[in-house]
Amino acid sequence: MIGVVLGLQYGDQGKGKFVDYLLKDYDVSIRFNGANNAGHSVEVGNKKYAVHLMPSGIFRNKQCLVANECVLDPIAFCEEIDYIKQNGFDDSKIKIGSRVSLICPFHKHVDEYFEQTSEVKLGTTRRGVGHAYADKMRRFALRMQDCLLTKQQINTKYINCLQANENNMFKNDFENWKNEFDLFFNCLMRLKQYMCDVTDCFHKYIKQNKNILFQGAQSTQLDLTWGEYPFVTSSSCLAQNAMLSVGFRFNFDKVYGVFKVYTTRVGTGPFVTAMDEQWDNKTREIGKEYGVTTGRPRKCGWLDLIALKRSCLLNGVTDLCMVKSDVFDGYPLVHACTGYYNGQKVIEHYPYTSEFEELQPVYSTFLGWENYKDKNLDNFISFIQSYTNVNVKYLSYSPNREDVLER
Ligand code: IMP
Numbered sequence: 123m124i125g126v127v128l129g130l131q132y133g134d135q136g137k138g139k140f141v142d143y144l145l146k147d148y149d150v151s152i153r154f155n156g157a158n159n160a161g162h163s164v165e166v167g168n169k170k171y172a173v174h175l176m177p178s179g180i181f182r183n184k185q186c187l188v189a190n191e192c193v194l195d196p197i198a199f200c201e202e203i204d205y206i207k208q209n210g211f212d213d214s215k216i217k218i219g220s221r222v223s224l225i226c227p228f229h230k231h232v233d234e235y236f237e238q239t240s241e242v243k244l245g246t247t248r249r250g251v252g253h254a255y256a257d258k259m260r261r262f263a264l265r266m267q268d269c270l271l272t273k274q275q276i277n278t279k280y281i282n283c284l285q286a287n288e289n290n291m292f293k294n295d296f297e298n299w300k301n302e303f304d305l306f307f308n309c310l311m312r313l314k315q316y317m318c319d320v321t322d323c324f325h326k327y328i329k330q331n332k333n334i335l336f337q338g339a340q341s342t343q344l345d346l347t348w349g350e351y352p353f354v355t356s357s358s359c360l361a362q363n364a365m366l367s368v369g370f371r372f373n374f375d376k377v378y379g380v381f382k383v384y385t386t387r388v389g390t391g392p393f394v395t396a397m398d399e400q401w402d403n404k405t406r407e408i409g410k411e412y413g414v415t416t417g418r419p420r421k422c423g424w425l426d427l428i429a430l431k432r433s434c435l436l437n438g439v440t441d442l443c444m445v446k447s448d449v450f451d452g453y454p455l456v457h458a459c460t461g462y463y464n465g466q467k468v469i470e471h472y473p474y475t476s477e478f479e480e481l482q483p484v485y486s487t488f489l490g491w492e493n494y495k496d497k498n499l500d501n502f503i504s505f506i507q508s509y510t511n512v513n514v515k516y517l518s519y520s521p522n523r524e525d526v527l528e529r
């Protein structure tokens with residue numbers, strides 16, 4: 123069985139918890155895109171863990187793989203390995219694809235510079251992810267398998283990549299950035315023991331009939347091509363990219379699409395269903411909507427069903443997983459966007475990015491619920507199902523690992 127878990131909104135839907143929940147039926151846990159710009163949190167017992175690039179399977183002692191469409195920061199990943207080891211989890215379960223491109227320390231600095239000085243601020247996580255992907259495309263990047271080269275050879279590639287990023291803006295810092303090589307190199311050497319050939323590994327899992335669960339990062343509305351460009355991340359977040367990341371064409375048995383009963387957004391870009399201040403503040407506090415990676419407060423909005431339906435189509439979602447219904451417990455009314463008003467007429471299709479600025483949401487309004495057993499919540503879910511044509515198979519109504527209702 124091969125499954126994939128995806129976020130259908132702007133990230134932070136609680137994929138971490140879901141992947142953890144679903145992994146009870148899977149043997150292998152694979153991250154297929156992005157890097158440590160993501161943050162996945164899982165509550166085990168009464169302890170909360172947060173990881174960034176590490177596949178969630180580490181908390182269930184499953185085989186874990188960081189596949190080839192990811193980019194990896196060796197310094198940050200060593201910190202994650204230390205973190206999971208300190209908490210008693212087994213690092214021998216980790217594998218890293220040999221074709222994974224590397225984030226160098228200077229990619230973070232360049233990300234920071236561009237965020238500070240650009241006219242259009244993307245609100246990136248400043249982890250250097252976009253610049254590392256850019257260097258992969260420009261063919262300057264170092265890759266995981268470069269760990270097999272000599273220190274001198276690696277340094278030559280490092281300097282070559284650094285020089286490709288040269289810019290008058292940060293000329294003065296350039297010499298300092300060269301000095302960060304040693305830390306980068308030492309961490310890369312430490313990661314050598316985890317490197318694998320993804321083709322060999324994946325074919326072995328298939329041959330052994332293992333159950334494999336892929337886990338996406340960021341989310342469909344942040345996808346490089348299908349999100350609101352340029353306010354997007356720099357990798358493909360769609361289910362299809364899981365196949366590229368392991369170099370194998372297969373059919374998914376399950377495509378789990380995770381969404382919150384509301385929407386949140388960090389970073390910049392259009393946000394048609396943003397709540398007014400009172401509900402925005404209330405939802406952020408109850409839902410603890412602060413970034414796992416950056417600590418930034420997330421803006422809260424009502425559920426956008428037009429966007430949700432499109433995300434289901436883009437990924438071929440088979441099972442919807444609705445999370446955080448408890449955040450709305452006791453809300454008198456709940457809204458969901460089922461149209462956009464452009465000043466003249468209501469449109470029901472997904473708009474072009476340039477149209478977004480002008481749009482006002484058109485809401486369908488529902489009676490609120492007291493708890494997850496309330497029939498008002500059932501009504502809301504039924505509406506979502508008929509709107510998207512996909513069943514809401516799972517409902518998560520608290521942060522605890524076990525509190526998932528299978529419907
Ligand atoms: P980057 O991925 O750091 O380049 O940031 C690009 C955009 O994606 C920004 O709007 C970020 O806030 C957003 N982003 C990246 N990773 C996540 C995530 O894990 N959750 C939510 N937003 C994210």
Ligand code: MG
Pocket residue numbers: 133134135160161162414
């Ligand atoms: Mg997150």
